[in-house]
Amino acid sequence: MARRGAPKRRQEPVEDIHILMQVSYVRKLDERRGALSRREYIEHLLDAADANVADLMVERDEYKAEAEKSRKAYEKLEARTLKLEQEVEKLKLIRQVLEEENRQLKQELAELRKQLKMSARERRAEDLKQEIYEVINRYGKNGSIKMLELLKRLGYSGDLVKHAKELLEEWFIDEGKILVSEELGLKVEKVYGFGELAWVVKLNDSFRFGELVEVKADV
């Protein structure tokens, strides 16, 4: 910690030089140095003492040329910096536009994927419906067939109870005594006291199988 009252530290090592001079000369010297500090004045004096005008003029021209060169370099760099700044700004704007475009495209893609997923299910439903209708038409009675029979005819093997449960879970909505599938155009009637394999699968459209329907004539 600095000692209180200690002299200020100087940036570079300097030494105080004391020159004892006549009072009038001191005044004169201080007037002549003008805005220069005493140190600068002495430096000027030393520079001037061992220099000749010709050398100084050459030196001045060199400094002028160097200053001009530096000024030109500075101007050139300044112009280049400005140009680059503009380019960076332009690219930033382009990036913003592209990011916005990208966001919209991603949104559209998600929408398309959703639609595609839905139509895939619809396609599967259509295929399955066609297969089940064929089986019922061929092996069923009055548009109905037992679940066990249906699964076997559809080519399922192994754990048929599991397959029946999967089929019902994926495509049917449980409405109590029956299960309904709008997509497959089917309903399944539960049989009290028996498992899924004993349940009866029926077509929703009963007209196709010649069921008797009472038609009242308009009077």
Place this chain on the structure above:
Amino acid sequence: MAFKKKWVVDLPPELWYELENMKNGRTREELLRDLLKAVDKDTWKLVGENRALKEQVAVLNEKVRALEAELAKLRERLARTKVSR
């Protein structure tokens, strides 16, 4: 006898030695007077001009270096922006 006064200057050691070596048996006051006598107006003006120019060149060079650094940063940013595109 004329009254004398201390004129104190703080100088870097090398300048102090230079002055001391130039004394050749003269007092510091005599040395200063002789130096002032030896310097004519034109030389003095040129020395001042050269010192100012030297300072100007140093300032300009410093500015150029600063701009070069800024330019390098901008180039880097530009490259990054292009890559992320």
